[in-house]
Amino acid sequence: MLAPTAVLLFGLFIFPLLWSLGLSFYRYSALRPQQAPRFVGFENYAWLLTDSSTWSRFIATGVLVAGSVGLQFLIGVSLAFLLYRDFKGRKIVLSILIAPMMMAPVAAGAFFKLIYDPTFGVLTYLTKTLLGVQVGWLEKSAPAMLGVIIADTWMWSPFVMLLTLSGLLSAPKHLLEMAQIDRAGRSLTFRYILLPHIKPLMMLAVLLRTMESFKLFDTIWIMTQGGPGDATETLALALYRVGFQYYDTGRASALAYLMLAAVIVLSNFYLRLASRASSSPEGET
Amino acid sequence: MNWKKTLRVVLIAVIAALYAFPVLWVMLTAFKERVDIFAQPPKLFFTPTLDNFARIFSDAGSEGSIFSSNFARYFFNSALLSFGSVFTAIVFGTMGAYAASRFPFKNRDFAMFSILSTRMLPAVAVVIPVYLLYRTLNLMNTYLGMTLLYTAFNLPFVIWMMRSFFDEIPREIEEAAMMDGSSRFRAFYKVALPQVKSGIAGAAVISLLFTWNEFLFASMLTGEKTRTVPIALAQTLQGERGVDWGKLAAIETLYILPVLIAAALLQKYLLRGLTFGTVKG
Numbered sequence: 306m307l308a309p310t311a312v313l314l315f316g317l318f319i320f321p322l323l324w325s326l327g328l329s330f331y332r333y334s335a336l337r338p339q340q341a342p343r344f345v346g347f348e349n350y351a352w353l354l355t356d357s358s359t360w361s362r363f364i365a366t367g368v369l370v371a372g373s374v375g376l377q378f379l380i381g382v383s384l385a386f387l388l389y390r391d392f393k394g395r396k397i398v399l400s401i402l403i404a405p406m407m408m409a410p411v412a413a414g415a416f417f418k419l420i421y422d423p424t425f426g427v428l429t430y431l432t433k434t435l436l437g438v439q440v441g442w443l444e445k446s447a448p449a450m451l452g453v454i455i456a457d458t459w460m461w462s463p464f465v466m467l468l469t470l471s472g473l474l475s476a477p478k479h480l481l482e483m484a485q486i487d488r489a490g491r492s493l494t495f496r497y498i499l500l501p502h503i504k505p506l507m508m509l510a511v512l513l514r515t516m517e518s519f520k521l522f523d524t525i526w527i528m529t530q531g532g533p534g535d536a537t538e539t540l541a542l543a544l545y546r547v548g549f550q551y552y553d554t555g556r557a558s559a560l561a562y563l564m565l566a567a568v569i570v571l572s573n574f575y576l577r578l579a580s581r582a583s584s585s586p587e588g589e590t
Numbered sequence: 591m592n593w594k595k596t597l598r599v600v601l602i603a604v605i606a607a608l609y610a611f612p613v614l615w616v617m618l619t620a621f622k623e624r625v626d627i628f629a630q631p632p633k634l635f636f637t638p639t640l641d642n643f644a645r646i647f648s649d650a651g652s653e654g655s656i657f658s659s660n661f662a663r664y665f666f667n668s669a670l671l672s673f674g675s676v677f678t679a680i681v682f683g684t685m686g687a688y689a690a691s692r693f694p695f696k697n698r699d700f701a702m703f704s705i706l707s708t709r710m711l712p713a714v715a716v717v718i719p720v721y722l723l724y725r726t727l728n729l730m731n732t733y734l735g736m737t738l739l740y741t742a743f744n745l746p747f748v749i750w751m752m753r754s755f756f757d758e759i760p761r762e763i764e765e766a767a768m769m770d771g772s773s774r775f776r777a778f779y780k781v782a783l784p785q786v787k788s789g790i791a792g793a794a795v796i797s798l799l800f801t802w803n804e805f806l807f808a809s810m811l812t813g814e815k816t817r818t819v820p821i822a823l824a825q826t827l828q829g830e831r832g833v834d835w836g837k838l839a840a841i842e843t844l845y846i847l848p849v850l851i852a853a854a855l856l857q858k859y860l861l862r863g864l865t866f867g868t869v870k871g
Contacts, residue, residue: 307686307701310745317742318708321719328719335722387602396857401606404613404853409803411820412842415827416612419619419835425628427615434631459612520712523805527824544714549810554718561715568712 329558336552349559358535359543359560363567366519366539368450373457373518378511380458381465385503388466389473402463410460414527417456418443421528446536449529453537456524461514468510472503508579512572519568540564613846619839627835642840661822661841668818670733672801675740680794682741683748684786688778690749691756692764702753709746713806721810731813739807744797751796755789756782792859795852802849819845 329349331342353359384402388395405413420428421442432440443449476499484494522541525531531538531546538546544564548557619627621638647659657663689695690702720739729735764777772780783790805820812818823845826838 307689309682310686310705310749313682313738313742313745314705314708317720317723317739318711318716321716321723322711324722325715325719335718335725338725384605387598387605392599392602398602398606400854400857401610403857404850405609407799407849407853408613408846409805409820409849411803411805411823412846413612415823415838415842416616418827419616419839420612425630425632427632430631459609463609516710520714522714523820527827530828541712541714544712545717545806548714548718549721554722557718561712561718564712565715568710572710 325558325561328555329562331555333555334552335548335554342555345555349556350563353556353559353563359563361535362538362540362543365450365535365537366541369454369457369521369525369537369539370515370518372450372454373461373521374511374514376454376458377462377465377514378507380462381510382469382507384462384466385469385473388470403467405460406464408460410521410523411527413456413460414524417452417459418528421452443529444533446533449533449536453525453528456528457518457521460524461517465507465510465514468506469503472506473499476502505579508575512575512579515571515575516568519571520564540567613850616839617843619835620843622836622839624836627839642836643844645834645837646840646844661819664817664819664822665844667812667816668802668820671736671740671816671818672798674733674737675801676744676794676797678737678741679744679748679797680790683745683793684752684783684790685778686745687749687752688756688782691753692761702750705746705749709743717806717810720807724811730811731816733816736808736812736816739811740801740804743804744800747800748793748797751793752786752789755786759785788859792856795856795859799849799852 328342330344330346332345332348333342334340388398420426423429423441423444426442429440429442432438440448442452480498481494484498489497520541521539522545525537525539525542526545529537531542540560541564544557544560547553547560618634620642621640622633622636623639623641626633626636646661657666690698695701724730724735727735729738759782764781767777767781768774803820804818805824808818809821809824812821819841823838823841826841827833
């Protein structure tokens with residue numbers, strides 16, 4: 306019963322990936338299909354790794370990932386603790402908070418473009434009247450990157466919140482009650498009962514968000530198209546540009562494989578960290 | 591102690607307002623006239639107009655088309671591709687998940703991990719070879735090609751999520767049914783399936799959202815005939831003659847309305863869905 310799935314996934318993911326692995330060793334442009342690919346060995350990789358712009362793409366991606374995952378983690382976890390105790394209307398607040406992550410990144414990008422607009426955007430107006438500074442949100446390098454990070458955080462910080470909250474809510478009640486009877490202070494209760502319970506979930510949230518923001522494309526493409534200059538040109542955008550604007554298919558395939566390697570290294574790093582974290586603290590309690 | 595409680599309520603209200611703001615602002619913009627959109631300071635109160643919505647559906651549309659306007663076609667395409675591919679993915683995915691849950695075949699864990707890993711790939715890395723493949727097979731700008739692609743996207747997710755649901759239901763009832771002479775397929779269809787209805791509903795809605803929102807592949811592989819709303823949205827936004835913000839906001843409002851309704855209805859499935867069934871909501 307898994308056969309149809311296997312066929313489809315092979316045809317649309319595995320086979321194309323092998324094809325592009327092959328192409329990454331060729332000089333080839335999809336624009337000129339009649340011109341046969343020319344084998345160049347590792348030339349595409351060598352070119353990418355020695356080109357300084359590749360490294361600035363890596364840095365831009367790193368800034369984006371660190372900034373948005375960091376911010377999403379801080380805000381998400383704080384929100385979870387804020388919403389931990391039940392109150393009237395919690396359901397409605399949760400509905401409002403989870404709505405952003407269900408929207409199209411394209412739509413979210415467009416919302417924020419409207420808010421950041423240099424002449425009539427709300428945020429532009431607010432920063433001008435409240436702080437007295439004219440921030441060209443998407444027109445200067447640093448604010449543009451911050452603008453993208455804010456948009457991504459708006460969409461996904463509730464995801465971190467949701468995971469953390471589900472951990473908090475499923476923490477064993479009898480342990481919490483016992484802690485109260487034993488007059489364990491808040492910090493002790495947190496450290497020995499709540500934290501071990503939510504830690505794996507927070508790790509999962511960070512892992513998923515890291516992978517997602519590493520490959521974030523739509524939002525940035527809509528908001529800045531990589532600009533101003535190349536301030537928000539991440540690897541994902543560069544790949545699109547090399548592949549579908551310069552039609553340098555061989556090089557784009559090589560870049561795709563560099564990205565894949567980076568994703569694999571990153572996720573293994575996290576998984577190792579996660580398995581270490583989950584093996585130590587629970588043993589103490 | 592009471593001021594602390596008040597502070598918390600106020601804080602939560604402010605945060606909820608902040609998160610709701612971008613959406614509300616676009617919706618307000620959709621009902622504004624041109625002068626109100628560009629007004630400085632930004633206007634909260636104005637006389638609403640439906641003009642922007644009328645403009646979406648007033649362009650003539652292509653000749654000989656059954657659609658009254660281009661946007662009517664884009665909305666139709668988005669809905670058709672979403673429902674078509676999710677239906678197929680649910681049918682094959684549920685069967686696959688059942689197999690993975692009930693038969694401990696060789697290399698099962700490896701197979702499941704490979705299925706999951708296809709979803710972890712950066713989409714931009716896959717888009718180049720898929721583009722070449724579709725061009726070779728003449729699948730560019732076809733409903734068939736897009737449906738196949740989106741089915742393939744949704745399958746890993748449906749399989750992982752449904753497997754976690756099948757793993758939870760006891761297999762004894764199915765075994766009893768088979769003892770009484772029902773076939774394995776019948777046991778799956780009549781006994782197991784009804785018990786995971788809520789899982790199917792959750793997986794379907796989340797896959798629908800994903801397909802409804804997909805941008806990158808649609809932008810590469812669709813043309814005028816199969817174009818979906820997000821592509822048209824991006825084109826409206828990056829138009830040469832300046833952005834028609836009123837029209838754009840109106841399109842967005844129509845585009846996200848079904849999503850907002852879904853968000854309100856499916857809170858309880860969301861967490862499990864977004865983590866591939868690994869975390870229960």
